[in-house]
Amino acid sequence: MKTNYKYPFANYATKCPKCGQRRFKQYLYSDGTPIHPTVGRCNREESCGYEYKPKEYLESNKILLKNYTRPTKRISTVKPKPMYVDLGEMKSTFSNHNVNRLILFLCTKIGVEQVYAAIKRYFIGTLRYWNDWATVFWYIDQVFIFFDIFMNNFSNM
Numbered sequence: 001m002k003t004n005y006k007y008p009f010a011n012y013a014t015k016c017p018k019c020g021q022r023r024f025k026q027y028l029y030s031d032g033t034p035i036h037p038t039v040g041r042c043n044r045e046e047s048c049g050y051e052y053k054p055k056e057y058l059e060s061n062k063i064l065l066k067n068y069t070r071p072t073k074r075i076s077t078v079k080p081k082p083m084y085v086d087l088g089e090m091k092s093t094f095s096n097h098n099v100n101r102l103i104l105f106l107c108t109k110i111g112v113e114q115v116y117a118a119i120k121r122y123f124i125g126t127l128r129y130w131n132d133w134a135t136v137f138w139y140i141d142q143v144f145i146f147f148d149i150f151m152n153n154f155s156n157m
Contacts, residue, residue: 007035007054016042018050027054085138093125093136100126102135 007027016024017038026040034040039057042050097103097119103126106115118124125136 006030009040010034013043014040016044016048016050017052018042019044019048021048023048024050090123090125090138093127093138094119094123096126096128096133099133100135101133 007029009025010028012025013022014024014026014037015022019042021042021044023043024040025043026034026037028034035054036057039052039054041052042048097116103115103119103124106118123138123140125138127134127136
């Protein structure tokens, strides 16, 4: 049974501020960073017994729990630019359908005419990859530019 604590202990031990033994477990924020190097508990309860709780630390440093928010790391919001594929390279994948496992399978199930209509509609290609032939599904953006591919060789069909 997993329980979620507000300030969990670290999975590693550091030196205790009181006894100096490497048996001190620090309290952590929810993002995994230690609250303070002295905030934690020594696992030597009998001989050391040091414990400095997060609440005590926050109160002694006059940090209000209601108004306190942990500074967060700034995450970059820059979206990567898509890589567009040359139209000639994309068109070169519209051959060799006779070795494409997915197309051969679909031809046996729904018929050749319907399969080739789907190939034209969804831009399904065939590419030499993985020492075999792979099916290529082109990703197309809103202005009908081909910019990425998903490949599968359907070897388990």
